[in-house]
Amino acid sequence: MRVLFPHLSNVTVDAIAVLGKSPRIRARCTGPGGVCPACGTSSRRVHGRYLWTLADTAVVGRAADIELTVRRFFCDAVARRKRTFAEQVDGLTVRYGRRTPAVQRLLERVALALGGQAGGRLITHMGVPTSGSTLLRMIHRLEVPAPRRVEVLGMSTPTASTLPPSTFAMPSDQMPQGTPAPKPWATSAATPRPLHWPREQCGGGFNRSSQRRQQGTTYGMNCGVVSKR
Known part of the structure; x- marks a missing residue:
């Protein structure tokens, strides 16, 4: 029992029953006393006893729960207004909880x-x-871990692939060191990039330009046919 259910090592298991398709473990606390939380x-x-039902991890794919008999003790502290408290079992119960810690961790990780x-x-x-709504509420109840102190902070050198396109519209003397020379058609914002290549740079594609213009053909950057009017 302790090998299969290590979280039940601090309680005494009285019986294991099957309700429908779900197994139920009946156990009770047998410690010498309790400690006021x-x-x-001590x-x-x-003061009394009552039953505490806890959802546990599945057994062979079936939902299981634990029916735990818990004792309520008197608290002898004079300054306290609440005179009784319920005992807790390490690794099995949490105050006001309806699930075992193992199930709670599983649900939080899935959520x-x-x-x-x-x-x-x-x-x-x-x-x-x-x-799904219960899983979302679990996420909202989780504590956000405190950010760790930054020990090393690295910065990459700006290159042509990391700089924004607007950088190449800057004057060459104001560009970061190591930036490649700007393209001839984008030396400033006042000289935008042309939509078409000049004729002298398109090779033999414009040898019959007059004939093709009469047919209503427009040429693009690759000297090919883009559209017809």
Whole structure:
């Protein structure tokens, strides 16, 4: 039992029943006493007992729960207004919780990885049926870790691939060191890039330009036919 259910090592298992298709483990606390979570006072005076049902991890793909008999003790601290408290079991119970810590960690990891709807569908197949809204509430309740101190901060040298296009409209004497020379058609913002190459740079494509212009053909940068009017 301790090998398969290590979180039940601090309680006594009385029976294991099957309700429908789901196994239920009936257990009880047998410790000598309890410790008040508010003031830390130990007590052995039992006030009463009650049943605490906890959702546990799946057993062979089936949703399982634990029916735990918990004792309530008197707190002998004079300054406290609340005179009773319920005992807690390490690794099994959390104050006001309805799930074991193992199930809580599983749900939080699925919620962070998949979110609400997708996480709800996956966790149902894992034997822990939970709605997507519950997973989203778990994400909102998580504490945001504090940012770590930055020990090393690196900066890359600006290059032609990382600089924005507007950089090449700057004067050459104001450009960062190492920036390649700007293209001849974009030396300044006042001289925009032409839409077509000059005729003398298009080779033999313009040998019959007059004939093609009469046919209503427009030439592009690659000296090929772009469109017809």
